[in-house]
Amino acid sequence: MHDEIELKFLVKEMPEGLHNYEVHELKQGYIALGDDGSEVRLREKDGKYFLTAKSAGNVKRREAEIRIDKKDFSVLWPFTDGKRIEKLRYDIPYAGHVIELDVYSGKLEGLVTAEVEFESAEECAAFVPPAWLGKDITNDKRYKNKNLSRTGVPIEI
Amino acid sequence: MHDEIELKFLVKEMPEGLHNYEVHELKQGYIALGDDGSEVRLREKDGKYFLTAKSAGNVKRREAEIRIDKKDFSVLWPFTDGKRIEKLRYDIPYAGHVIELDVYSGKLEGLVTAEVEFESAEECAAFVPPAWLGKDITNDKRYKNKNLSRTGVPIEI
DSSP: OEEEEEEEEEESSOOTTGGGSEEEEEEEEEEEEBTTSOEEEEEEETTEEEEEEEOSOSSEEEEEEEEEOHHHHHHHGGGGTTOEEEEEEEEEEETTEEEEEEEEOGGGTTOEEEEEEESSHHHHHHOOOOTTEEEEOTTOGGGSHHHHHHHOSOOOO | OEEEEEEEEEESSOOTTGGGSEEEEEEEEEEEEBTTSOEEEEEEETTEEEEEEEOSOSSEEEEEEEEEOHHHHHHHGGGGTTOEEEEEEEEEEETTEEEEEEEEOGGGTTOEEEEEEESSHHHHHHOOOOTTEEEEOTTOGGGSHHHHHHHOSOOOO
């Protein structure tokens, strides 16, 4: 279990040389989305299967993950119907951090976001984003993956 | 995965010869309780560990269970804090069915309920409960285990 401190951004323009970075294909869905903000997520990443629990909260949340096998994943996956996300995730090293650039597909085609995780609140506060990152959407609930999975791409004004 | 059709009752008086029936010690907690009625539950039963997904709904719900090991159970259990239930479950054969008699302990001490699962809606409709069963609480949301786990024993008027 660990505490999660992260920032999330819209992406102004795609960073150069994207094909040079590590990329992962992610398929995920939510079995239950708690009214207190808690959630249980299934994720397939590079042929491995995970179940993740997240506690209530926004910037700082508890999170824990267990590995499950393909059979158990298949048993639970139908429960994520209508609450699914597919995306490519690029891992981009930047100033001692890793920026995770998420390029969504399926019903979220066209959306690109980026996340950075931090070890401490101090590290988070000291972070200066690169120029290609746009609006800070850390506290914009519409961009939480669980909400994107249910309601689609938010309309920016 | 199976569809769950069940009835739930309060218990007017304890059936005779309770010590003759099979009994299980259940400890369970909810990681996430969805605003649509979906849920993810952890359960320890007789030294085995399970994770169960339930879909939205009331009398008829989809349900699936996977077995997890003690280590993974321990990793996820903290996420059920404030949403836990402990009970003894007696399996009582009755008229071709099994009545599950739940005797709660901990903060739900004093509460006793009973559940019967059915293969079909016809079977469910034909069920005549024994005299020791009381009020039908199948549709009383307060008695759902997930609600009991958060709010305690309902006050009957």
